[in-house]
Amino acid sequence: MRWVRTLMMQLTVVAVLAGLGNTVTLADDLKGQAAGPKKPLAKNVILMISDGCGYNHVDAASLFEHGKTGVQVYESFPFRAGMSTYSYSKGTLGRLTLGEYDPSKAWSDPQYVTRGYTDSAAASTTMSTGHKTYGGAIGMDTNREPLLHAWEKAERAGKMTGVVSSVQWSHATPAAFVAHNESRSNYAAIACEMLSENPTDVIMGCGHPWFDANGQSKTKPNKFDFVGGQETWNALADGRTGGDADGDGKADRWTLVQTREEFQSLMTGPTPQRVCGVAQVSKTLQQGRAGDAEAVPFQVPLIETVPTLAEMTRAAINVLDDDPDGFCLMIEAGAVDWAGHDNQTGRTIEEQIDFNRAVEAVVQWVDQNSSWDDTLLIVTADHETGYLTAPVPTGQPSPDASVRLTNNGKGVSPGLKWNSGSHTNCLVPVYAKGTAARLLTKLADQQDPKRGAYVDNAEIGKVLHAVISGAE
């Protein structure tokens, strides 16, 4: 959103001219701070979500990649804690009841975490708004009333915003940062809202109607739901889609990018104002490709015609970083969850590694183009998927998620066991870097016997809103 920026720049010029020749005292300065608009605690906020990633998913990828754990870039961030993720769900008599995470039960009853888990829609809505809600809710509260997204607040403050995913861009996680719908399943309506009613500036993901899971073009299209229906898709391709994003009363059209080369060309140099990137694959970048899903990671050749999550990330940031007011970006590795549901060890490791490269790309961008005073980076998950643990020895019937996976050395999948095909209510890790991460440190006041200090996912939402509005 650029009009606010222009206005603010003009106001700044006026303020500087008015201040010429005056001596500003500390008292004036404090008075000015109390009276004037609050300065955001960070100019840029980047939230990265590995969907379905628990502690053992991080370790599985690290053991395969490095033969050791604790080596991912985010694992040395100054803020490291656990995060509870429970949501509202239908209890007895069909009444919505708020779940819980009880640390003592979580480690004394191995089945405890297999109940009362969240879905991605509720978890992401909570991280985006600070409010717990019901499973399937996209930016809606338990009364089915729309909630204010942190990214909407950022748009009002003149920032640019975006969402990036390695699955369909209208899927639960990206949708839950910008859209409002009673149900995550209403893909076409969600996609239309994202393209036509929302002021967001970057949308990237999969869900291409004319390509299959292997990135091959089709003569008969897939359903157009993920891109908002056939008419919306045609209008998007023709550059006719997009509402007034910047408040000047004129429509701001989306520029559609599709090929890997188009994504890569956005990584540097000048960019269009609003970019919708739809990779040329049906549902997800690589996890859905043909070939033995149980093979050693990367043994089945990757689809070369789709970008990596890191390439999408670089492209998205390069579009958004033109705004001097800053930007807010959510990046999701959506298929870690899908591989987890199918208990695919190799693909889980591939997807988590793709996520790790994207985090490294963000860290590199901050180091080279911004600063940790200006940018807050939070790396986390929405929930754990698969109840991934170390192999359970004979005679020990119950999994224990705190036992370390068996290290089989670099380039070999570690010894592990999938104990579920669903989500769990286990704590997930959260890592943060940036001066504004001090807000998270204040909130990490709950203790888990195995994972240590932890926050709740609603507190992530509260931090995002506080950082954007400048309130502590």
Ligand SMILES: [Zn+2]
């Ligand atoms: Zn899932």
